[in-house]
Amino acid sequence: MRDLKGSSLxxxxxxxxxxxxxxxxxxxxxxxxxxxxxxxxxxxxxxxLKDVRAARAAEKAAAAQATADAHAEVQAGVAAAEExxxxxxxxxxxxxxQLTKAEAQSKRDARYAARKAR
Numbered sequence: 001m002r003d004l005k006g007s008s009l010x011x012x013x014x015x016x017x018x019x020x021x022x023x024x025x026x027x028x029x030x031x032x033x034x035x036x037x038x039x040x041x042x043x044x045x046x047x048x049l050k051d052v053r054a055a056r057a058a059e060k061a062a063a064a065q066a067t068a069d070a071h072a073e074v075q076a077g078v079a080a081a082e083e084x085x086x087x088x089x090x091x092x093x094x095x096x097x098q099l100t101k102a103e104a105q106s107k108r109d110a111r112y113a114a115r116k117a118r
Contacts (some may be wrong), residue, residue, distance in 0.1 A: 035041070
């Protein structure tokens with residue numbers, strides 16, 4: 001057998017204990033390092049979030065306004081089309097009335113002329 005220098009049982013136990021202590025020291029939580037700009041960074045994040053939310057709200061309001069404008073434009077187009085159809089209908093009715101009136105006038109004139117001719 002080999003006789004290694006410093007390989008007695010007590011030496012090996014001591015080495016094992018040192019290794020175990022080193023592993024435990026590695027596992028111990030380290031003291032935390034506090035960031036000196038933590039509060040300032042949090043304030044910057046909050047301000048950025050506020051700006052983003054405001055921009056999104058403005059975009060949403062603009063989109064809603066555009067939708068409302070488009071809807072109003074469609075409604076105005078429909079109303080204008082209905083008004084034009086109604087005006088055309090009235091014009092046609094007036095024309096028919098004038099033709100009917102002219103026909104009635106010509107019939108009366110024809111009757112009057114027939115009575116005169118007798």
